[in-house]
Amino acid sequence: MPFDPRSSLAQLLSDVARRAARYAAEAEQRHTAPLHEDVARLETLATTFPHDATEPAEVLALLDEIGSPATLASTGKRYFGYVTGGVLPAALAANWMAGVWDQNAYHSALVEKLEEITFGWMKEIFGLPASCGAGFVTGTTMASFAGLAAARHALLERAGWNVEEDGLFGAPPITVVLSAEVHASLLKALSMLGLGRKRVKIVPTDQQGRIRPEALPTLDDRTVVCIQSGNVNTGSFDPAGEICARARDSGAWVHVDGAFGLWAAASAQRKHLVAGIDAADSWATDCHKWLNVPYDSGVIFIREPQHLHNAMTVGAPYLKTNDGRMPPVFTPENSRRARAIDAWAALRSLGQIGLEKMIEGNCRLAARFAEGLRRGGYRVLNDVVLNQVLVTFGDEETTRRIIDALQEDRTAWFGGTQWQGHTAMRISVSNWSTTEEDVDKSLEAILRIAGTNVPCEIASNPKRD
Numbered sequence: 001m002p003f004d005p006r007s008s009l010a011q012l013l014s015d016v017a018r019r020a021a022r023y024a025a026e027a028e029q030r031h032t033a034p035l036h037e038d039v040a041r042l043e044t045l046a047t048t049f050p051h052d053a054t055e056p057a058e059v060l061a062l063l064d065e066i067g068s069p070a071t072l073a074s075t076g077k078r079y080f081g082y083v084t085g086g087v088l089p090a091a092l093a094a095n096w097m098a099g100v101w102d103q104n105a106y107h108s109a110l111v112e113k114l115e116e117i118t119f120g121w122m123k124e125i126f127g128l129p130a131s132c133g134a135g136f137v138t139g140t141t142m143a144s145f146a147g148l149a150a151a152r153h154a155l156l157e158r159a160g161w162n163v164e165e166d167g168l169f170g171a172p173p174i175t176v177v178l179s180a181e182v183h184a185s186l187l188k189a190l191s192m193l194g195l196g197r198k199r200v201k202i203v204p205t206d207q208q209g210r211i212r213p214e215a216l217p218t219l220d221d222r223t224v225v226c227i228q229s230g231n232v233n234t235g236s237f238d239p240a241g242e243i244c245a246r247a248r249d250s251g252a253w254v255h256v257d258g259a260f261g262l263w264a265a266a267s268a269q270r271k272h273l274v275a276g277i278d279a280a281d282s283w284a285t286d287c288h289k290w291l292n293v294p295y296d297s298g299v300i301f302i303r304e305p306q307h308l309h310n311a312m313t314v315g316a317p318y319l320k321t322n323d324g325r326m327p328p329v330f331t332p333e334n335s336r337r338a339r340a341i342d343a344w345a346a347l348r349s350l351g352q353i354g355l356e357k358m359i360e361g362n363c364r365l366a367a368r369f370a371e372g373l374r375r376g377g378y379r380v381l382n383d384v385v386l387n388q389v390l391v392t393f394g395d396e397e398t399t400r401r402i403i404d405a406l407q408e409d410r411t412a413w414f415g416g417t418q419w420q421g422h423t424a425m426r427i428s429v430s431n432w433s434t435t436e437e438d439v440d441k442s443l444e445a446i447l448r449i450a451g452t453n454v455p456c457e458i459a460s461n462p463k464r465d
């Protein structure tokens, strides 16, 4: 199977550009969820491992022709599931360059510089101290893992225990304080760190899912308090200022889960929501959510870089560079993708004005959703302070049926959730390209489907196969 890899590469790249542009244009218009027959066609890829080589162009054609129709158009502007975000054009283009460059972020002067610049800009956006350390990771789950590893290091070092050398067996205990509405990813991080998911103190929240600070337990210098900037359901913020002040007095560590909510700091009108977070010790956020960069991309920020460094570093003679500088050692991974490239491009293309417009615009569209739903007679369960809307259509079964019917209708995509005893549909407006027209079209679909899915009207509920 002879082919000249050099001459065919240019052809292949222009082919991928053509196919990608077509996909992106179609994703704007097409149904959000794939058709059942398109998903079924994925089976044609499930051959035995081929004995013979395949031309790259043919591999690409297979991916596009079989793969593209089977995707969920989550990058499209009427996808409101989870807190997904789309892909900004500059970030996508940069991501392609990153693929061509194939830099291991571990030792690349280019990536090191882009990381430094990007972290600097983000600290400015979030209002974090310029002296903070930072590292790119896969997402907020790993960012929290890294932040809590740093906390574990710092608190135990203070107690005279070297957890990296000696492990946790026999170590002085650490208390972890969590909100009753903690994101599951924090529990995962705790379990991976040997801190345990169950041996935590749970603080009750108000109806928006905010920690009630008066219910905090006594804090001390071997306690980690995890707070949220942006609850995944309601978009609400824990009162960071008050909690950080109490933690500061007692020597406790505060970790902030700000997966999408930290980006509220980019909007003059929402900035007040993150007031006080600059007094925390570690902050986790995602770029693949509200910054609209391609998966995967998360960042951990740390007040005292040394703690993260100590938690993540491991010496090996060949890791030393010629100038004696150690490669970045602020992440769990050694080899890793150069995530700074697309995050830098996203921020460089948006600028402060563009970022604010995107964040604020999404929040305004969320409010438009809430207003339309209320006018339609449905109950919005949360105060819409950010980009998240929770709506219920009645009892659990009705709400579920409407979510299913909407997913089947494919005008827009919404997911379900549980919120303080209610089954709800969750709307997250986090795509840079979503417009008022998209919201109105999606609202129309919701009201049409909800109107014909009143309890007992089973006949109007389309069957799934």
Ligand SMILES: *Cc1c(COP(=O)(O)O)cnc(C)c1O
Binding pocket: 083, 138, 139, 140, 141, 142, 183, 185, 186, 228, 230, 231, 232, 257, 258, 259, 260, 286, 298
């Ligand atoms: C999405 C999310 C996480 C987990 O982030 P990943 O990027 O999926 O690892 C954690 N906390 C909150 C509030 C989130 O929205």
